[in-house]
Amino acid sequence: MQVDNDAFSAGDSMPTSFGKQDASVNVEAQIERCRRKIVDERKQAAVKAPASDDEKDSDDDDSDSDEEEDDEFPVSHELAIKTHERAVTSITLDPSGTRLITGSTDCTLKLHDLSAMTPTTIRAFKTVDPFVTKASQTSETHAIHQVIFSPHSGNQLLVITATAQARLFSRDGEMQKEFKKGDMYLRDKHNTSGHTAEITSAAWHPTNRDRFVTAGHDSTVRIWDVNNSFQQKQVIVHKSRAAGSAGMTRMTAIAWGPSSEGNGTIIVSAAFDGSLVMWGGEGPYHRPLGEIREAHAKDTWTSGIDISADGRLVITRGGDDTIKLWDTRKFKAPINTAAHPSTSSQYPTSNIKFAPNGQSVVTGSESGHLHILNPATLRPELVTPVTPGSPLIVVNWHPKLNQIFTGSANGQTTILFNPTMSSNGALMILSKAPKKRHLDDDPNFTTFMDPAGMAGDAITPGGLPGVTAGSYSARHPTIGLTASGKSRDPRRPHKPEQTPFAMSTPSERHVRENIAFSSMRDEDPREALLKYATKPGEEKVFTGAWDKTQPTTMFKDYDSDEEEREVKRAKH
Incomplete structure (x- = not known):
């Protein structure tokens, strides 16, 4: 049997996909509807400007190169997720790129499953309040500063709120541990078992899955072990040398990355007094490897900091409207400095990140534009609007998906991608058929669409897997209820109201997990003594x-x- 090699190489005899196919789904049309009208505003401005004859000839010669530049970054298409009511302050994805979690100033976490979404169900499947758990329910609400998936596995989620305690969650939004708070009345911060003031930033160890570091307002950097929530493993007290600070200052941002030698790690932190400090990640911590006192202007909030994959470069975004590039091998003066308007005064979690390949730097702006910079010159290679008129706060470039996730002040999360360069993520969503609604379905219990046409939250009679009663009522407090507040479904059991006494009383699980030697409370004293009888x-x-x-x-x-x-x- 002879095989036509030309036809085989062209793909005429090979199927484009496997499994049961839905002929009614036009994937290319769904992807085309997500194409962005404006990719690079610099090119739009160049087209509007009058050009001479020589420039016209050069434009014709460079037309092919411009088309290639459009495909250099995954920004040709976009998909918007509108779930938060306030500004999105943090975005994180697990290493596989299937679970997306966002944090906001509305004090909630939104969990998204990218593999389960469809074009008409682009929404979060679960809403989590870090202060409302099964063990204890409180009326506290604090803004979310940072949410970070462990880079080693997608099972651990570090949540930093506007408190002195870090929290560890599972990928399904269940709180596993709450790390201890220190004694604020102790002057020597080395003797406290945790932060005594608000935590501002955190970072995971590059290779050790059990270690992470936090920085706070108490002028300390603390290294923690996930297996011990009662006391940090190491305390680093940053002594400020600024006049009038009394040796104390607020730590604003921190990053933990590999060292340039390749045999260790480094910790780089920025402070409110304008200094930038670098320590060895494995110690000793009594003296920093390098310190720059006036890295940024004094009393300005340096919100963004990142370390390159090879550990040679450090990028910072300061509150003095500058972006600076530093060399860890000559940690004295910046290599390059570029002007960039800061949003840290209003949004302290505005970040800046290296691209996964290290050949670009990505950050947002006050005007809602995404800026992709050249790391050598810090000049913009691409400036594209994402949420015009609303500041772009956080960015995250996932290495496996090759898609850029952005969070804005209007509560919108945007996924930027390119069909030829990206994989899964938004493309997986657009490759599915829109979810159909049956004629007998009650609209109160199926897909809910907001007036803007963006998919909102869905309610099902039995509830989605992992959705707690607290998140159910928080998202849709009136759907499916009568005027008196009772459920319309007679099969649904009545939920008793929680009294203030029950809210302030810790449960047995909370006492067992957070109070040391609490198991001795239930032991009979006589039996405890008889254990030592001969x-x-x-x-x-x-x-x-x-x-x-x-x-x-x-x-x-x-x-x-x-x-x-x-x-x-x-x-x-």
Whole structure:
């Protein structure tokens, strides 16, 4: 049997996809609807400007190169997710790129499953309040500063809120540990078991999955072990040398990355006094490897910091409207400096990141534009609008998906991608058929669409897997309820109201996991002492000397009980 090699290489005899196909789905049309109208504003401005004859000739020659530049970055298409009510302050994805979690100033976490979304169900499948758990429910609400998936596995999620305690969650939004808070009345910060003021930033160890570092307002950097939530493993106190600071300053951002030698790690942190400090990731910590006192202007918030994959470069975005590039091998002066308007005064978590290949730097701007810079010159290679008029706060370039995720002040999360360069993620969503609604379905319990046409949250009679009752009522407090607040479904059990006493009373699980030696509270004191009693035939270790030194008791003997009672009456 002869095979036509030309036809085989062209793909005429090979299927484009496998499994059951839906002929009604036009994937190319769905992807084309996500194409962005404006990719690079610099080219739009160049087209509007009048050009001379020589420039026209050069434009014709460079037309092919411009088309190639458009495909250099995955920004040709976009997909928007509108779930938060306020500004998105943090975005993280697991290493596989299937689980997306966003944090916001509305004090909630939104969990998105990119593999389960469809074009009409682009929404979060779960909403989590870090302060409302099964163990304890409180009325506290704090903004989310940072949410970070462990780079080693997608099972650990580090959540930093506007408090002095870091929290560890599972990928499904269940809180696993709450790390201890230190004693704010102790002057020496080395003696406290945790942060005594608000934590501002955190970072995972590049190779050790059990280590992470936090920086806070108490002028300390603390290294933690995920297996010990009662005390940090190491405390680094940053002594500020700025006048009038009394040796204390707020730490604003921190990063943990590989060293340039390739045999260790480095920790780089920025402070409110304008300094930039670098320590060895494995110690010793009593003296930094390098310190730059005036890296940025004093009393400005350096919100973004990142270390390149080879550990040679450090990029910072300061509150003094500058972006600076540093060399860790000559940690004294910046290599390059570029002007860039800062949004850290209003949004302290505005970040800056190296691209996965290290050949670009990506960050947002106050005007809602995405800036992709050249790391050597810090000049913009691409400037494209994402949410015009609304500041772009956080960016995240996933290496496996090759897609850029952005969070804006209007609560929108945007996925930028390119069909030829990217894989999975947004492309997986657009490759599915829109979810159809049955005629008998109650719209209160199926897909809910907001007036803007963006998919909102969905409610199902049984609830989605992993959705707690607290998140259900928080997202849709009135759907499926009568005017008096009772459920329309007679099969749904009545949920008793929680009294203030129950809200302030810790549960058994909370006490067992967060209070050391709490198991001894339920132990009988007599049984606890009898555990150390000697058995017949064993030598007494602790009380053996009493057998020889203990005096013999002598009591008077009576012939009868009546005689004994008469003697007692006589004494009285």
